[in-house]
Amino acid sequence: xxxxxxxxxxxxxxxxxxxxxxxxxxxxxxxxxxxxxxxxxxxxxxxxxxxxxxxxxxxxxxxxxxxxxxxxxxxxxxxxxxxxxxxxxxxxxxxxxxxxxxxxxxxxxxxxxxxxxxxxxxxxxxxxxxxxxxxxxxxxxxxxxxxxxxxxxxxxxxxxxxxxxxxxxxxxxxxxxxxxxxxxxxxxxxxxxxxxxxxxxxxxxxxxxxxxxxxxxxxxxxxxxxxxxxxxxxxxxxxxxxxxxxxxxxxxxxxxxxxxxxxxxxxxxxxxxxxxxxxxxxxxxxxxxxxxxxxxxxxxxxxxxxxxxxxxxxxxxxxxxxxxxxxxxxxxxxxxxxxxxxxxxxxxxxxxxxxxxxxxxxxxxxxxxxxxxxxxxxxxxxxxxxxxxxxxxxxxxxxxxxxxxxxxxxxxxxxxxxxxxxxxxxxxxxxxxxxxxxxxxxxxxxxxxxxxxxxxxxxxxxxxx
Numbered sequence: 001x002x003x004x005x006x007x008x009x010x011x012x013x014x015x016x017x018x019x020x021x022x023x024x025x026x027x028x029x030x031x032x033x034x035x036x037x038x039x040x041x042x043x044x045x046x047x048x049x050x051x052x053x054x055x056x057x058x059x060x061x062x063x064x065x066x067x068x069x070x071x072x073x074x075x076x077x078x079x080x081x082x083x084x085x086x087x088x089x090x091x092x093x094x095x096x097x098x099x100x101x102x103x104x105x106x107x108x109x110x111x112x113x114x115x116x117x118x119x120x121x122x123x124x125x126x127x128x129x130x131x132x133x134x135x136x137x138x139x140x141x142x143x144x145x146x147x148x149x150x151x152x153x154x155x156x157x158x159x160x161x162x163x164x165x166x167x168x169x170x171x172x173x174x175x176x177x178x179x180x181x182x183x184x185x186x187x188x189x190x191x192x193x194x195x196x197x198x199x200x201x202x203x204x205x206x207x208x209x210x211x212x213x214x215x216x217x218x219x220x221x222x223x224x225x226x227x228x229x230x231x232x233x234x235x236x237x238x239x240x241x242x243x244x245x246x247x248x249x250x251x252x253x254x255x256x257x258x259x260x261x262x263x264x265x266x267x268x269x270x271x272x273x274x275x276x277x278x279x280x281x282x283x284x285x286x287x288x289x290x291x292x293x294x295x296x297x298x299x300x301x302x303x304x305x306x307x308x309x310x311x312x313x314x315x316x317x318x319x320x321x322x323x324x325x326x327x328x329x330x331x332x333x334x335x336x337x338x339x340x341x342x343x344x345x346x347x348x349x350x351x352x353x354x355x356x357x358x359x360x361x362x363x364x365x366x367x368x369x370x371x372x373x374x375x376x377x378x379x380x381x382x383x384x385x386x387x388x389x390x391x392x393x394x395x396x397x398x399x400x401x402x403x404x405x406x407x408x409x410x411x412x413x414x415x416x417x418x419x420x421x422x423x424x425x426x427x428x429x430x431x432x433x434x435x436x437x438x439x440x441x442x443x444x445x446x447x448x449x450x451x452x453x454x455x456x457x458x459x460x461x462x463x464x465x
Contacts, residue, residue, distance in 0.1 A: 012413030025103025072363030104274030115280030128284025158408030159364025164396030183397030
């Protein structure tokens with residue numbers, strides 16, 4: 001089974017798709033003047049923005065939508081996924097994760113903008129996502145159906161299996177009864193949340209996201225601070241191995257760069273989900289009616305997910321144990337944190353991964369539900385889907401780790417393909433909506449205060465006399 005999944009993985013995440021993603025990210029960045037890199041201005045228009053009366057519509061708030069989306073992206077891939085990429089692709093994979101994030105900001109912005117612009121409003125349900133801009137923007141129903149089916153499959157497998165499996169790996173995969181108990185607890189808690197719909201999910205994730213961010217980043221920064229003298233050498237290794245032709249595990253000359261690039265990009269996209277089309281579904285359910293402003297939340301999401309959290313994970317590993325011969329990615333993470341935190345490492349990682357996993361599977365349940373709703377199924381189908389999702393939470397405790405992560409990457413790839421096609425064909429619409437927005441001028445404008453030259457004020461005052 002693993003060999004089949006590896007073959008599918010190599011086809012989906014091959015050079016062609018990675019080249020298209022790189023090109024698409026460069027296109028959106030160049031055409032918009034790279035305004036997504038102006039982080040302080042984006043913070044002003046998102047976190048510190050207060051909408052006026054009449055500006056928003058019915059739905060969840062932008063902050064809750066961002067929390068739900070961030071919960072879906074900041075999953076166990078930020079810890080175990082990064083560790084797996086380092087074990088196979090070496091330290092150079094970190095550099096390509098950064099590249100995927102910088103270019104992914106533009107892609108994430110574009111797909112959220114389109115989702116809000118083409119979102120469907122009805123008395124029963126307000127929602128959007130790639131399936132809606134595929135149908136309304138491209139007038140291509142088959143592509144929308146493909147994406148919806150892929151979203152359902154990805155939610156039940158990659159969005160559920162990988163998260164539960166990560167929690168079980170912390171407990172110890174050799175203890176089947178402990179893993180089954182963990183799967184049962186997660187399934188029960190998930191059922192209590194997901195049957196309340198997006199409002200309950202967003203309320204839960206709005207609490208979980210700050211908590212797990214503080215716990216994990218706090219522990220990671222303690223480790224980094226304790227090993228700060230080695231930091232310059234680690235950054236040098238990252239850049240050196242990013243373009244090295246030598247493979248980490250030996251092998252043919254030239255395979256090192258290819259493996260590092262492929263795994264770094266794939267792991268970065270699996271983490272921040274830029275181009276996958278998942279988080280646009282929850283942003284389109286928000287109150288914010290301005291597509292550009294809602295798209296800015298996506299830029300902030302990618303930055304926090306990959307540039308901040310993934311980088312902290314990678315630095316902790318590289319600063320402490322390096323690419324040690326650990327048997328599993330979770331074992332490598334445990335060794336890294338334990339080298340500084342000692343016996344505190346296991347409970348800190350356990351709490352962090354549980355919160356990461358639980359928040360992520362809640363968001364992914366909603367993504368799959370949106371696929372069910374788009375396909376025209378009624379409330380009964382949504383209820384059946386939610387029951388199946390709870391069951392899959394329990395079954396995720398039984399599957400082997402490597403197969404689960406390969407399956408998650410493959411499912412993301414099946415969502416990515418139709419969405420990338422839609423983004424390529426609707427790229428001009430993204431630029432058109434962006435440049436006609438008043439926010440575009442605000443984001444591009446830099447206030448420059450010209451200081452008078454020495455003696456200039458004296459000359460002016462002399463003339464006035």
